[in-house]
Amino acid sequence: MFAKPDAASRLRAELSQPGCTLAPIALGANTDPYQPIERRWRITREILEVLQEFLHPVSLTSKSGLVERDIDILSESARDHLPQVQISLTTPNRELARTLEPRAAHRRRLLTIQRLSEAGIPVKCWWRPSFRR
Numbered sequence: 432m433f434a435k436p437d438a439a440s441r442l443r444a445e446l447s448q449p450g451c452t453l454a455p456i457a458l459g460a461n462t463d464p465y466q467p468i469e470r471r472w473r474i475t476r477e478i479l480e481v482l483q484e485f486l487h488p489v490s491l492t493s494k495s496g497l498v499e500r501d502i503d504i505l506s507e508s509a510r511d512h513l514p515q516v517q518i519s520l521t522t523p524n525r526e527l528a529r530t531l532e533p534r535a536a537h538r539r540r541l542l543t544i545q546r547l548s549e550a551g552i553p554v555k556c557w558w559r560p561s562f563r564r
Contacts, residue, residue: 434468434472434474435474436472436474438474438477438478439474439477439478439480439481442478442481442482443481443484443485446481446485446487453486453487453488454488455488455489455490455515456482456487456488456489456490457489457490457491457492458475458478458489458490458491458492459491459492459493459517460492463492463493463494463495464478464491464493465493465494465495465497465498466495469495469497470497475501476500476501476504479491479501479504479505479508480504482508482513483504483507483508483513486511486513487513488512488513488514488515489508489513489514489515490514490515490516490517491505491514491515491516491517492516492517492518492519492557493516493517493518493519494518494519494535494540495543496536496539496540496542496543498516498518498543498547499543499546499547502546502547502550502552505547505550505552506550506551506552509550509551509552509553510551512553514552514553515553515554515555516547516552516553516554516555517554517555517556517557518540518543518544518547518554518555518556518557519540519556519557520537520540520541520544520556520557521535521537525537525538544556
């Protein structure tokens with residue numbers, strides 16, 4: 432396991448530097464920021480709190496329903512047009528999803544997309560339709 436428990440404090444220090452530019456920070460570009468350990472460690476939540484404090488834009492990509500835990504922060508930041516959330520979805524077809532990702536919570540992802548959207552958070556669903564040859 433590899434984690435950065437001091438990520439939020441290090442981010443705060445960087446954003447406090449004079450001349451810091453406001454370019455969106457991407458969370459989840461390589462690894463989902465809502466790994467199971469996030470429930471206990473709350474590193475992603477702390478990062479989102481710092482970004483909200485500095486009114487800094489963020490792009491967040493996840494497959495996890497745990498992102499709903501942070502709806503309070505994300506919806507407040509959405510008032511300033513700061514966050515964008517991407518939820519990856521293999522396919523909208525439930526049967527095909529069960530074959531492609533047998534342990535994934537397909538319905539849960541759809542509910543997460545709905546709940547984020549209802550909270551006023553810009554959310555995109557990423558999926559590639561299947562093509563027949």
